[in-house]
Amino acid sequence: MANTHSFHIPVMGIGFTIDSPLKVSHLGIDSVISLVDDILLEKLRKMYCDLSNLPYTEITDKTEDFRALRITSYLNLIQNLAEEKFQALKVATQESSSEIKKYFSILPDSSYLKKEFNKRTKTNFNLEEIKNWLKENLTMGSIDVNIMTKVDKDNYIKNKQLPTEYNDAHAALRGYANSNVNSSLILSAGMNPRLYSYIEQFDDFFPDKNGYIKKKIVLKVSDYRSALIQGKFLAKKGLWVSEYRIESGLNCGGHAFATDGYLMGPILEQFKNEKEDLAASIYGILVSALERKNKPLPKHILPIKLTAQGGVGTAEEHNFILNHYQVDSVGWGSPFLLVPEATTVDKATVEKLATAKEKDLYLSNISPLGIPFHSLKGNTKDEEKAKNIAKNRPGSSCPKKFVSLNKDFKESGLCTASRQYQHLKIKALEKENLSKEAYKKQYAQIIEKSCTCVGLGTSALLTYGLDTKTEGDGVSVCPGPNMAYFSKTMKLTEITDHIYGRNNVISRKDRPHMFLKELSIYLTYLQEKVKETSSKSSIKQLKYLSTFKNNLADGIKYYEAIFKTNTSFIKTLNSYKITFSKLSEDISKKQTLNNVVH
Numbered sequence: 001m002a003n004t005h006s007f008h009i010p011v012m013g014i015g016f017t018i019d020s021p022l023k024v025s026h027l028g029i030d031s032v033i034s035l036v037d038d039i040l041l042e043k044l045r046k047m048y049c050d051l052s053n054l055p056y057t058e059i060t061d062k063t064e065d066f067r068a069l070r071i072t073s074y075l076n077l078i079q080n081l082a083e084e085k086f087q088a089l090k091v092a093t094q095e096s097s098s099e100i101k102k103y104f105s106i107l108p109d110s111s112y113l114k115k116e117f118n119k120r121t122k123t124n125f126n127l128e129e130i131k132n133w134l135k136e137n138l139t140m141g142s143i144d145v146n147i148m149t150k151v152d153k154d155n156y157i158k159n160k161q162l163p164t165e166y167n168d169a170h171a172a173l174r175g176y177a178n179s180n181v182n183s184s185l186i187l188s189a190g191m192n193p194r195l196y197s198y199i200e201q202f203d204d205f206f207p208d209k210n211g212y213i214k215k216k217i218v219l220k221v222s223d224y225r226s227a228l229i230q231g232k233f234l235a236k237k238g239l240w241v242s243e244y245r246i247e248s249g250l251n252c253g254g255h256a257f258a259t260d261g262y263l264m265g266p267i268l269e270q271f272k273n274e275k276e277d278l279a280a281s282i283y284g285i286l287v288s289a290l291e292r293k294n295k296p297l298p299k300h301i302l303p304i305k306l307t308a309q310g311g312v313g314t315a316e317e318h319n320f321i322l323n324h325y326q327v328d329s330v331g332w333g334s335p336f337l338l339v340p341e342a343t344t345v346d347k348a349t350v351e352k353l354a355t356a357k358e359k360d361l362y363l364s365n366i367s368p369l370g371i372p373f374h375s376l377k378g379n380t381k382d383e384e385k386a387k388n389i390a391k392n393r394p395g396s397s398c399p400k401k402f403v404s405l406n407k408d409f410k411e412s413g414l415c416t417a418s419r420q421y422q423h424l425k426i427k428a429l430e431k432e433n434l435s436k437e438a439y440k441k442q443y444a445q446i447i448e449k450s451c452t453c454v455g456l457g458t459s460a461l462l463t464y465g466l467d468t469k470t471e472g473d474g475v476s477v478c479p480g481p482n483m484a485y486f487s488k489t490m491k492l493t494e495i496t497d498h499i500y501g502r503n504n505v506i507s508r509k510d511r512p513h514m515f516l517k518e519l520s521i522y523l524t525y526l527q528e529k530v531k532e533t534s535s536k537s538s539i540k541q542l543k544y545l546s547t548f549k550n551n552l553a554d555g556i557k558y559y560e561a562i563f564k565t566n567t568s569f570i571k572t573l574n575s576y577k578i579t580f581s582k583l584s585e586d587i588s589k590k591q592t593l594n595n596v597v598h
């Protein structure tokens with residue numbers, strides 16, 4: 001069945017979409033829950049059980065396999081509560097009439113469902129007929145989940161390492177697999193072969209003879225090559241990737257995975273052109289694997305969805321991506337942080353986001369994962385970090401340890417944002433007898449890391465007035481650059497009207513096209529890389545710059561061709577070409593100097 005909406009709400013942070021399905025799935029909107037923080041999930045499960053007068057038994061960390069059990073229990077609860085809301089809506093009573101109206105009012109005007117509903121309610125209105133029609137035609141939004149594949153910390157009991165299946169991402173996968181939810185597992189942050197192999201343990205991820213898959217696999221990718229490699233790897237295990245979620249490398253929220261200069265437009269073009277070949281080549285591998293496993297063989301090539309996200313901000317961009325690249329859905333992330341009906345963001349953070357300008361949104365190095373991370377200047381977690389530094393006690397107490405992945409000082413791992421790690425790292429730095437300038441630079445890099453695994457979830461606790469004694473009140477937030485152009489809290493009807501072109505919530509006239517914004521971010525990124533590279537740099541570093549430059553050049557040519565009749569677009573593109581030419585010259589000079597030095 002086709003999607004009810006042509007947009008979805010991607011995962012945001014750890015807590016910002018933690019209960020979004022309960023807010024929007026009965027209205028036909030797909031959204032994604034992060035499975036990083038089982039402690040947060042357990043606190044919200046208790047809250048929702050109390051609110052719904054449902055029995056609650058705490059799953060403590062003394063319970064065997066507590067992480068997986070917490071995730072299963074939370075997802076089952078959200079599924080049940082969302083289903084109740086959806087069923088109540090379909091009954092078409094006086095009480096549910098406002099939600100029914102909202103369901104149809106937020107649909108695109110081109111929607112067959114919307115047109116049919118309006119036709120049926122205008123002439124010969126029959127309540128029983130309407131009820132039956134609603135039951136047959138309305139669909140819930142999907143309750144999807146996200147696992148960052150590399151956030152897969154080893155776990156221990158009394159200094160004894162537990163088997164791999166108790167690692168964090170493995171346990172999260174098991175928690176989802178054992179839940180009653182029929183939806184999609186979105187895997188992000190690259191390939192984790194051990195985790196991917198573990199998916200084989202659960203029957204819900206395999207297709208039946210009709211091609212139906214109870215729990216679908218979605219890969220978040222930023223280039224075609226990665227999609228092909230991962231898709232084939234999973235197919236060899238009898239697992240089908242039902243959707244490739246293509247995200248801009250740098251013009252996105254959260255962690256940013258810079259491609260080698262590949263821009264979003266050309267990437268989407270490649271996926272569109274090679275979609276059928278991708279499906280056919282992977283399907284052959286899938287069938288062979290299913291035969292070996294004595295699993296049912298689907299009668300036909302299974303469908304693949306393409307979706308895209310990262311920086312989209314206008315109805316024009318939304319429609320262009322849908323129509324030109326033939327994608328199935330477009331992800332709208334950061335703007336939804338300003339929609340309390342859809343996401344869970346504390347009031348103070350919403351106000352900071354609404355007033356944020358370009359200068360307040362920056363690509364930082366604060367993530368303990370060592371991956372560039374979009375952040376908001378003045379967020380309360382950074383203020384908390386600064387106070388600790390001022391007291392000469394840099395680092396977090398690390399109450400949750402979800403990214404305790406660094407093993408430089410401890411076999412079980414430490415988080416690079418933790419007080420313990422930063423203390424040990426600074427002590428080691430002091431022994432290196434560096435120059436004052438070199439020491440200062442490395443010291444700053446150590447203390448820059450921030451406790452995001454707590455900060456990205458605390459907002460939900462503050463929103464609902466839940467205990468933050470363990471976590472503290474500091475909030476990290478990770479909007480994409482697009483946030484600068486959305487400047488007010490919005491109702492769900494306002495943002496959906498904006499997405500579908502019925503209204504415009506952006507008051508500024510200077511917002512650049514999403515592709516141009518991404519190009520500008522890539523140029524800034526390349527400038528920084530050029531600065532970091534000296535004539536004595538390795539051949540590998542210089543080759544990276546050359547590859548990056550060549551791919552950007554190809555992307556610029558692509559945009560020149562595809563937007564040749566859009567004078568405004570081409571004018572801005574030409575200004576970026578001047579910056580690009582200067583960077584190209586700098587890279588060529590460094591390569592020449594490198595050849596002389598070597």
